[in-house]
Amino acid sequence: MTLGLINANPVVHAKKERVARPLDDPHADDAVDPLEIYDYVRDIRDPEHPYSLEQLSVLSEESITVDEKLGRILITFTPTIQHCSMATVIGLCLREKLKDCFPAHFKVDIKVAPGSHADEEAVNKQLNDKERVAAALENPNLRQLVTECLYSSEL
C-alpha cells in the first residue's frame, strides 16, 4: 500500500435524492433495472476516502447501462484523478457487490470513463480479466479492503 493518499483533496458532492421505487411492480423480478443496480453500488465507500463513490462522483446514475436482450451490464466509473491506482480496487468492489444481484447469465463489463485515466486501456483490461479478478479476491489484503468498502456503511 502506498503511504499517503493518492488524491488527498477529492471533491465531495451531496448525495442525490433517492427516488422511492414501487414495490408492487409485477415485472420487478424479471427486468434488470439500471437504477436498481445503481442503488446497490452508489454507497460503496471509496478505498481511500470516507465518502461514497456517488459522493465523489465516481459513479452516477448514468454509470450503468443494461442491454436486456444481450444480457449485458456495462458500468462506467470515473476515478477522481488521472493516475488513480485504486481504479482496480473500485472494480473489484463493484463486481463483489453485484455478484448475486441479477440472473446468472448476465455479463458485467466494467470500464473507466473514456479519458478519465492515464492508463485507460491497461486498467480496463485488468478490470475485465475474470481470472485476475478471482485471484485478487482471494488475496486476504485486497479482500479486507473490499469488505471495508462494501460494508463500512453498515459498521
Add this chain to the structure above:
Amino acid sequence: MSLVDESFELKELQVLEGHADRVWSVAWKPATGFDGVPAVLASCSGDKTVRVWEQSPSSGSFQCKAVLEETHTRTVRSCAWSPSGKLLATASFDATTAVWEHVGDDYECVSTLEGHENEVKSISWNASGSLLATCGRDKSVWIWEVLPGNEFECVSVLQGHTQDVKMVQWHPNMDILFSCSYDNTIKVWAEDGDDDWHCVQTLAEANNGHTSTVWALSFNATGDKMATCSDDLTLKIWGSDLLTIQSGNGSAPWKHICTLSGYHDRTIFSVHWSREGIIASGAADDAIRLFAEDGDGLVDEPKYHLLLKKDKAHDMDVNSVQWSSAGNRLLASASDDGTIKIWELISLAGDQKPPL
C-alpha cells in the same frame, strides 16, 4: 470420415454436479475410455478441490470417485494427467503445483512444487512424461524434470513474457514448449542441449498475432498446426513444417495460417483440437463452437468453417473444453455455473436435420 459433407449434433449426455464454485478446467485421463477401461476425467475448481469422475461401464454415467481436498488453499486453476495416467498435477492460485498419485481408492499428494511468486495458472507434461512445465502471474515459465521417487527438480525458469502467463503446452511429440500470455503473445521455447532453454520465437501482433490476452492453445494430432484463442474474440490457426520440427535441428518457425473472426462476441477461454481434426472452443458467451477444415481449401491456405454452435451450452461462461483422446467423440466442458458437462458428437445422416 468427411467433416465437410456431414452435419453434426452435440448431444448432452450428462451434467456433473458437485463442485461448490466455478469449474476452471477438465482433463481426460490418458488410456481410458476404450477397450473396456472406463473413461476417467479430472476437474478443478474455485472451491479449492479437484474431483475425479469415472464412467460406469454398466450405466455409462459418470460418478465422482474422489475429491482431492485440504491441499490447495486457493482456487485450483488447472489439472493435467501425466502421459501414463499415473500422476495428476494440479496448479493453484496458492502459488503451488501439487502432484497426486492414485493409491488404492484415493489420491495422495506425493509432491508439492514451489517457486512461483504467485498464482500458478497452467501445467503441462511433455510427451514422454519426463518434463513438467508450469506458468503463472509472475510472468515466468518453469520447467521441472521428473525424477524417480516422485521427485521434481527445477531445470529452468524462463523469463520473457511481460505479463501474466495463462497457459503452457508441450508440443505433442517434440520437447518444444509453448506458452501464451496476457501480453498478447505466444512464445516458443526450445533447448540448446544441456538444460539451456530459451525463447526461439514470439508470435505477436506484428506476425498476424492476437491483439489481446491469449488464453489457450492446442495442437492438432500431427503437431504441425496449432490453434490459439483470445480475448480479442478470434481463434487463430498457425502452422509449421512437420519435417523441420521433427528434425530437431534449427528452429521450425510457426506462421499464421488463418484467423477465425466474427464467430465469438465474448472472450474465448479455451480451444481444443480433437484427434479427428475438430476444433472446439469454449467462450464467455456460454456457448461451445466446433470448427473443421474445409475440404476444398488449398494445402497452403487451409480454410476453416463453423461446424456447429451450441448456444447456452452452460448457464454461464465456458472455461474449458476438452475432447477425450479415446476416439469416442466425447467432449467435456467446464463452466462458471459450477458444472461439468459431457457431450457426444453425433453425426447425422445427410438428409436429417438436428432436432430443435
